[in-house]
Amino acid sequence: MLRTAATAVFVLLCAAPAARAADAPTWTVEPTAGGGRPYVYMEGVPGTVLEDRLSVTNRSTDPLTVRFQHSNSAATWLTLATTRLTVPPRTRAEIPFSVTVPADALPGDHPAAITAASGGREASVRIRLRVGGPTLGALTVEDVSVSGDAIRYSLVNRGNTPLTPSITIRTDGFFGRPLHHRSHGQPPELLPGRRVTLTEKWPNRPSLDAVDVHIRATAPGAPPSEATTSATFVPWRTAALAAALLVAAAVPARRLLRRRDASPARPRPPDAVDAPEGPGNVRHAARSGA
Known part of the structure; x- marks a missing residue:
């Protein structure tokens, strides 16, 4: 029993590095020199031509063909030495590129990136280009x-x-x-x-x-x-309910006003005489036979 368990542990320990190696990419692309630079940094004034390189490492036992393209706002300033590179097995190859800063380039940061693609996988290297001159934050x-x-x-x-x-x-x-x-x-x-x-x-x-x-x-x-x-x-449900209540209350009031307007006027007494109104005048009723 102990021998079986020990054998299983040994197999797992041996399989772990193999699994990690299988998960690792068979090729990588990164800035050349500088020991793990996360991106390429370039700086120059308008009209300057700047140069750098990328490294492509093929860790597999088969030849690797990589295609390159560039993107982002400063992509039109980038020139690659080639857009297609074949790297032999277990070999590292370099690809030069240059950035031509236009004479009318605005001062400040202009990002770009170079993307490598092979075997359905893509990897990019960022390029941070700073053009000299006064900067404007807006x-x-x-x-x-x-x-x-x-x-x-x-x-x-x-x-x-x-x-x-x-x-x-x-x-x-x-x-x-x-x-x-x-x-x-x-x-x-x-x-x-x-x-x-x-x-x-x-x-x-x-x-x-x-x-x-x-x-x-x-x-x-x-x-x-x-x-x-x-x-x-506005709480539209509450407003709609209040409007409905107002309409419901207005209907009986309108009917009451219509009935009042439609009722005939009460006749005046025959002996009522209108006296002229004015200061000192009092309206009185005339007696018959006076």
Whole structure:
């Protein structure tokens, strides 16, 4: 029994490294040199040509063919030495690439990425390119709206540097409990020229009120931005019931007024004489035979 258990443990211990090796990718792509750089960082002024390399490692026992493509906002500035590379078994190969910064490029950060694909698998290497010159931080809040129990708005980075915004939402009404909510790091990073639409839940929103919703966005390196919208909440079921009760109460009153208008006028006594009215004059009835 002990021998069987020991054999099982030995088999499991031997199988664990094999399982981990089977789960590991057979190829990788990463920045060349630098010992595990998470991305490629490049910096230059407009008109500069910058160069770097990627390493593709084939750990399998078969040749590997990798296809490359680039994307993101600075993708048109990228030039790859080749878009197709065959790597022999258990070999690491390098692929050079360059970035030509246009003469009219705006100062600030311009992200890009190079994606490698082979055998149904893709892997990307990020490129963080910084163009020298004065940076401009500009953040705006736009398209604020209220729908049900949610507040929706858009954040737009109109500058040339990434921003990390913080949001403050405040509501002012007549009857309901005011809302004051602060959200940090949402989204964690807003790249230049990017727009994101966000939704915030509104717990315990009023059922009957007229409310102003104020949204204020701040980010280090950018002036704050504010936007406001108004929302009116009416309990439509209650309003419909009240309207129905008013209509029901108005019908008998209308019928009573119609009956009153339709009844004939009471005749006046035959001996009633109208005396002229004025100061000192008194209306009296004339006696017959006077």
